[in-house]
Amino acid sequence: MEYVLVTRGLIFSYENGTSFDFPDIDCEKGRHLLIMGPSGCGKTTLLHLLAGLLNPSSGSVTIAGTDITKLHESLLDKYRGKEIGVVFQKPHFVQALSVIDNIRLVPYLNHKTISDQTIKDILQRLNLADKCDERVNRLSEGEKQRLSIARAMINNPVLILADEPTSSLDDNNCEESLKLLKSQAEITGASLIIVTHDKRLLGHFQNIITL
């Protein structure tokens, strides 16, 4: 079986002495994973470790066969851009750019070329086709969420990390958003890992890790 994410003995200590000891994670390619935990248990820290935004005090994070904790910073930037898409709790964008330019920015930052047609297809799929040239701050919350999903997908990453994607949404939107994340991940064959304290998601996942 091919694993898209494997962690072993992950420990992270902040300078103020707070230390987190995370359970080992094994996630098969194309399978989804829910990481549950109450506030303050280190969920965001774990997500940052998985995305290579933080370096663990000890332990390893292996994504698609590469131990990213051993990568040099510039290689890590490249690897992250290529293999990992991140959806944040509060979607942020580059304010100076239009909706479509915010998506175009991603392949550009990764030295890749993705045709405008592909980008428009994704926006179409996420029901944003008519907002292409809109300024991002004029989008509704739901549209912003969808745009941040589109942004996480555009590079066809193997792993999509989502940080509390549903906690600020009502039940209907929560369901909707989750469906969207799952379906989009399935289209590109990526594994979706959601880190949340939102118990509404519990019934939707087979693989669940509790912190």
Added chain:
Amino acid sequence: MNLFQLAFKQIKSKPLSSILNILLFTSGIAIISLLLLLRDGFEEQMERNAKGVDLVVGAKGSPLQLILSGIYHVDYPTGNISYKEALKLSGNPLIKEAIPQAFGDNYEGYRIVGTTEEYVKHYNGELSEGRLWNKAFDAVIGAKVARQTGLQINDTFAGVHGLIEGAGHSHDDNKYRVTGILSETGTVLDQLVLTSIESVWEIHSHHEHDHGESEEHDHEHEAGHHHDSEEHDHEHDHEADREITSLLISYKNPMGAITLPRMINQSTNMQAASPAQEINRLYSLLGVGIETLNLIALFIILISAFSIFISLLNSLKERKYELALMRVMGGSSLRLFSMVIIEGISYAVIGYLGGFLFSRTGMWLLSIYAENNFHYDLSQWISLWDIYLLSLSLLIGILAAFIPALKAMKTDISKTLSE
């Protein structure tokens, strides 16, 4: 998408502070660039026309005035000198060439100068049409005079007394006939009407016969027309009493520079002035003003650099989260560094282009003014300075953006995202 588009979109998204940055930069560059262009155009005209003239000899008075009137034909002459004495001086073995000039009239503001063929040769003038003068009242006109007045070969015109257009009365009895038109030389020759010295003498002796002593006082007002009032009219034909306005001298060897000026200034009642010295004096007089303006412009550029620095710093503070996001999306720290540097450079380059345009517009307006008032074409559209200024602008853009760029590069992604 590339870094330049990205930078441009960032600049566009903050129109007010961007306009302030660019406006400041533009004003600084425009002032410096205009001053440099003017200086270059001015110095070039100055040097081109004074070339080969080592000394100007004329009546006593201000040496600068003598140079300005004798070589550049902008100021009034200091007075007249005796032709006999001038001839005697011309025979000096240290002198290679001495070109006499007599003037005091104009045609539509263009000076009528009585001189010899050497004057034309001195400025490498060539006839584009017709021939040089060979009898009294033959006139050869410069290229600009021909262009502006529309005079053609065989046209006749009357000189007007004085050196300003329309100020004096017209010498209608003795009309000049155009016998030749010079081709463009880029020197003072282009804006002169040349004739023989005899024509100038003739006009004014007739003039005196016609009007008699009663108008003698009029002539004394005109600097160029110091007919000695003690003399009697009938003596005007005598060579000995003839006068010219000035003498352009070039030395045979450097010894001339040492002895001639002192000899002329001390032992004759004429004055000798060195163009090189007087022009340097003029530069040092103007220099203070130019330096001050330059300093003000540099100060403005510095302020604009500071304003670019502050606004980049502020906007990056606001965009901190965006920068962290770009890192998450795979942007390297070097990319972010270059992005901010290019934003700084973009301000500087847009400001520079604005300054370039404004300085050329200013140059255009000023050269129209100079053309109308002094008949000089100061226009100079490009110079090596443009490249220096562009490099300076790029440097300032980079320097102003350097610290903000470092900050952008060092953004702590995880901390920023969890805030």
